[in-house]
Amino acid sequence: MENNQSTDTIPFDRMKESIEKEVNALISQKKNEALLPPAISFEQGKTRISFSLPFINDILLISFISIIKEQISNIRVHHFENGYYAFQALNSNLFRTENILDNIKIEFSGITTNFKAEISKKGNLAQDEINLVLKLYKAAFLVIKDDPYQRLSQVGASVISGSEGLDWSYIAGYEEVKRSIKETIILPLKNPDIYDSIAKLTRQSFESNRPKAILFEGSPGVGKTTVARIIASEIKIPLVYVPIESIMSKWYGQSSQNLAQIFDACEDLGGAILFLDEIDSLAGSRNDGMFEATRRILSVLLRRLDGIDSVTNTITIGATNRKSDLDHALISRFDQTIHFPLPNEKERAAIFSNYAKHLNEDELKSIVKISGSFSGRNIKDICEFAERRWVRKLIIKNLDPTPPPVEYYKHAVRAWIDSNKEI
DSSP, X not given: OOOSSOSOBXXXXXXXXXXXXXXXXXXXXXXXXXXXXXXEEEETTEEEEEEEOSXXXXXHHHHHHHXXXXXXXSEEEEEEETTEXXXXXXXXXXXXXXXXXXXXXXXXXXXXXXXXXEEEEXXXXXXXXXXXXXXXXXXXXXXXXXXXXXXXXXXXXXXXXXXXXXXXXXXXXXXXXXXXXIIIIIHHHHOHHHHHHHHHHHOSSOOOOSOOEEEEEEOTTSSHHHHHHHXXXXXXXXXXXXXXXXXXXXXXXXXXXXXXXXXXXXXXXXXXXXXXXXXXXXXXXXXXXXXXXXXXXXXXXHHHHHSTTOOSSEEEEEEESOGGGBOHHHHHHSSEEEEEOOOOHHHHHHHHHHHOTTSOHHHHHHHHTTOOSOOHHHHHHHHHHXXXXXXXXXXXXXXXXXXXXXXXXXXXXXXXXXXXSOX
């Protein structure tokens, strides 16, 4: 066989040991759990080396292509479309095409998550091919310094500007929740110097007394996410919203790596609020048994919230409606738990008035009486349903726009209750 690379190949075991030794040295030096060593195997006569990527973008692809061209003189693009990029080495004699598929092949895959690089070749690798693997690995994790906003986007997190203008008037009621948040989060973040000066006066060794992690507990739809947006808006820092599907991955080790990358990117923003929705799904109690992937995620959370790798510029807010399912060690990392109750009658009336300002006090009371234990999100959905039903009537009858009468809201409440009854 005449291929593109040197015929002086390295035995598999020696090649594997060489790569692992250099990679482990890099990981140890960086002390970063986002760096995972490559998976190296020899199956059905083929060497396969794969490792997770933090992302795939134009900058990283250009770097990869430059490295490939530097190490392999004759190469062709096998596939190049969004989500899958493959390069195949040719024979040293370009006019000979036999056994080309036995040569080394480099593949990069992933669209929104689960980014991966895989290098494969029939037989063992030559030294220049080993160098190629190491250079690609280094480029992926150590060379490319991408914009933190883009890195967050690549793993599915949303960054909401801290200047979107939301204030506390956006949420009706919840006065006790608002007071607690202003005292425990807003004041320390707006007045860090005063808090630090007190800590210096009271502690043998200085340690910040400002909150680093807060747990929001309450039923779905009670405003936990909205309150996080208001906090970010008031303090003028970005809010990084992380739904659970942005972190979880079917690939071993990828989920904990995604979470570590999110913490790193938040720190690189220079100050952010990290909102982890459904945190109970990420880190349940170890007493109930735990998959290894979940254990790794919990380990990242514990270290980043209050450990040797803890963040300094990021305020973490975890949201849950099942605090009892959280691991006790994780609960202890939160400086405070703020409970979001379902709104009472007065608060439900205030929320209805936010979405139906034309209704008078008696009309609002008549709706509240039949609204039961609705959340703020339920009330918003009900008001939108009443509006859509009323608009449909206006269109059919060719009437001028007017606000819906109270009966339409009552009908929407009853329809919502009927649709949510247990069968």
